[in-house]
Amino acid sequence: MASPDSVTATAPASIGNIGVGFDILGQSFTALKDTVTARRIPETGVRLGSVDGLVSKLPDEPQRNTALRGALALLEDAKADFGAEISVTKGVPLSAGLGGSASSAVAAVVAVNALLPEPYSTAQLFEFALEGETASSDPPPPDNVAAALFGGIVFIRPGGDPELVEIPPPSGLVCAAAHPDAELDTRLSRSILSRTVPLARVVEHSRDLASFIIGCCRDDLGLVADGLRDCLIEPQRAGLVHGFTEAKAQAMAAGALGCSLSGSGPTVFAWAREADGEAVAAALKSGFAEAGVGSRVYAAPLTGAGAEIVS
Amino acid sequence: MASPDSVTATAPASIGNIGVGFDILGQSFTALKDTVTARRIPETGVRLGSVDGLVSKLPDEPQRNTALRGALALLEDAKADFGAEISVTKGVPLSAGLGGSASSAVAAVVAVNALLPEPYSTAQLFEFALEGETASSDPPPPDNVAAALFGGIVFIRPGGDPELVEIPPPSGLVCAAAHPDAELDTRLSRSILSRTVPLARVVEHSRDLASFIIGCCRDDLGLVADGLRDCLIEPQRAGLVHGFTEAKAQAMAAGALGCSLSGSGPTVFAWAREADGEAVAAALKSGFAEAGVGSRVYAAPLTGAGAEIVS
Numbered sequence: 001m002a003s004p005d006s007v008t009a010t011a012p013a014s015i016g017n018i019g020v021g022f023d024i025l026g027q028s029f030t031a032l033k034d035t036v037t038a039r040r041i042p043e044t045g046v047r048l049g050s051v052d053g054l055v056s057k058l059p060d061e062p063q064r065n066t067a068l069r070g071a072l073a074l075l076e077d078a079k080a081d082f083g084a085e086i087s088v089t090k091g092v093p094l095s096a097g098l099g100g101s102a103s104s105a106v107a108a109v110v111a112v113n114a115l116l117p118e119p120y121s122t123a124q125l126f127e128f129a130l131e132g133e134t135a136s137s138d139p140p141p142p143d144n145v146a147a148a149l150f151g152g153i154v155f156i157r158p159g160g161d162p163e164l165v166e167i168p169p170p171s172g173l174v175c176a177a178a179h180p181d182a183e184l185d186t187r188l189s190r191s192i193l194s195r196t197v198p199l200a201r202v203v204e205h206s207r208d209l210a211s212f213i214i215g216c217c218r219d220d221l222g223l224v225a226d227g228l229r230d231c232l233i234e235p236q237r238a239g240l241v242h243g244f245t246e247a248k249a250q251a252m253a254a255g256a257l258g259c260s261l262s263g264s265g266p267t268v269f270a271w272a273r274e275a276d277g278e279a280v281a282a283a284l285k286s287g288f289a290e291a292g293v294g295s296r297v298y299a300a301p302l303t304g305a306g307a308e309i310v311s
Numbered sequence: 312m313a314s315p316d317s318v319t320a321t322a323p324a325s326i327g328n329i330g331v332g333f334d335i336l337g338q339s340f341t342a343l344k345d346t347v348t349a350r351r352i353p354e355t356g357v358r359l360g361s362v363d364g365l366v367s368k369l370p371d372e373p374q375r376n377t378a379l380r381g382a383l384a385l386l387e388d389a390k391a392d393f394g395a396e397i398s399v400t401k402g403v404p405l406s407a408g409l410g411g412s413a414s415s416a417v418a419a420v421v422a423v424n425a426l427l428p429e430p431y432s433t434a435q436l437f438e439f440a441l442e443g444e445t446a447s448s449d450p451p452p453p454d455n456v457a458a459a460l461f462g463g464i465v466f467i468r469p470g471g472d473p474e475l476v477e478i479p480p481p482s483g484l485v486c487a488a489a490h491p492d493a494e495l496d497t498r499l500s501r502s503i504l505s506r507t508v509p510l511a512r513v514v515e516h517s518r519d520l521a522s523f524i525i526g527c528c529r530d531d532l533g534l535v536a537d538g539l540r541d542c543l544i545e546p547q548r549a550g551l552v553h554g555f556t557e558a559k560a561q562a563m564a565a566g567a568l569g570c571s572l573s574g575s576g577p578t579v580f581a582w583a584r585e586a587d588g589e590a591v592a593a594a595l596k597s598g599f600a601e602a603g604v605g606s607r608v609y610a611a612p613l614t615g616a617g618a619e620i621v622s
Contacts, residue, residue, distance in 0.1 A: 196507040217528035
């Protein structure tokens with residue numbers, strides 16, 4: 001079968017860290033998606049095509065555009081004798097803490113891959129999407145890229161074999177997220193972190209992480225709820241997100257199993273039982289409103305897929 | 312049925328931390344056991360009976376003897392109208408990093424419990440054994456107590472509900488341990504620990520812990536081996552145990568999946584496939600010998616039981 005001349009792929013938003021898993025866990029969040037079309041062009045390299053959706057303009061240099069940079073890295077590794085025009089429909093907001101730059105990189109790499117005469121495996125695509133994400137953050141935190149590519153809940157072990165391990169999502173849960181009307185610089189959100197952690201807090205964090213992972217592996221919601229908290233990073237970042245405290249308090253009161261910042265924020269996410277999902281989403285919005293902050297809320301199952309070819 | 316007048320119970324040695332799980336994980340190590348006989352006496356309270364085995368003398372004040380202190384706490388809570396004479400056959404060395412004081416506390420509590428007209432559940436006994444362990448270390452690290460009481464691999468969450476969660480041991484593995492001819496003060500081994508940890512190391516440790524736990528839950532030896540290491544504590548304590556570096560190097564070369572200090576040392580433990588168990592045990596001994604240190608080596612399956620009533 002001849003390779004197609006144009007492929008469209010989607011990649012979901014993602015929630016880095018999942019609260020308890022700073023820099024090692026991520027989950028897909030399929031309520032929001034980027035859509036990327038890769039069209040074969042005769043000259044090698046990449047160029048930016050149309051841009052629409054949440055934004056109408058993106059950088060057109062590969063070094064500053066995660067979709068172009070990932071696509072280029074893949075085409076070069078494959079020694080392709082053609083190039084690709086990359087058009088992006090942005091559905092995942094940028095600078096939201098929802099992995100928006102990673103969604104574009106992943107969708108672009110998956111679309112371009114399907115143009116190749118001998119496509120790579122999904123696992124092999126990880127490094128190219130990660131290279132794309134470098135355009136946004138260097139070194140690129142791998143959690144969003146992994147979750148957007150593979151879907152579900154992913155444990156990331158850079159340099160490990162395998163580098164990515166899927167963690168079974170507990171059953172019957174949804175993820176709600178509220179994106180407040182406020183931008184937060186990812187680099188700032190990272191730069192304020194203390195470089196050292198008290199040993200007692202490391203033990204507390206270990207305990208939470210172990211509870212969460214055992215809970216997921218055994219589908220034990222009590223353990224999941226006990227572990228789905230962030231004693232490590234959230235206390236340092238909470239003050240950067242106006243309304244976070246109120247949103248979290250209302251979400252927990254509405255029955256959330258856990259609630260924290262998505263990635264480096266400002267989006268706040270919560271896990272809840274399906275029956276409580278709508279109430280928890282509304283509580284997040286209400287909490288931000290209590291602090292005078294507008295927000296948009298979304299919800300999706302924890303079992304959401306990763307990147308997909310749609311045409 | 313009338314309550315018996317004399318009960319004998321055993322409790323195994325234990326390996327605190329299991330390398331990667333500082334202060335949250337422990338495992339039983341049934342190669343060594345303490346045996347405690349509790350004999351009903353008319354007067355309330357506890358008294359020390361015979362002491363034999365590895366030692367011939369133990370403190371006879373409950374505040375300084377883990378077996379007496381645990382037994383007394385249980386009898387008082389049960390408002391028993393009788394007391395107990397506690398005789399100890401010490402099979403688990405003290406100050407070895409093998410939970411020797413916890414073994415005595417656990418065996419004593421389990422034996423005394425069987426004298427009661429309405430015995431407590433094993434889970435309920437945890438707090439009394441922990442109170443006993445306070446005679447040795449205050450606050451008492453709970454990992455050895457939990458592992459000696461319940462057996463297998465235990466995740467400890469003080470204040471959690473439940474406080475103890477069993478982790479399924481990966482199949483086909485054994486634990487080897489070498490106890491070198493050197494004592495190490497537990498309090499010293501704890502006091503030298505840095506009170507803060509670099510954030511990058513916290514992430515590395517999180518990654519190891521997640522690998523280890525997912526590996527155990529899925530019976531995936533690759534993940535277990537990847538996670539069974541201690542980047543947090545071992546580098547700080549290794550220098551206190553002469554021969555540790557050589558013992559670990561030889562054990563890993565002989566096929567160990569991982570090797571670290573047992574609790575706060577000086578005992579060194581290693582996990583290995585059953586087929587490699589003897590070679591790894593011999594390698595631990597050989598490594599200590601290389602450094603001019605004599606040692607005794609032991610091995611036991613990971614599925615070892617906890618405390619048991621034997622008569």
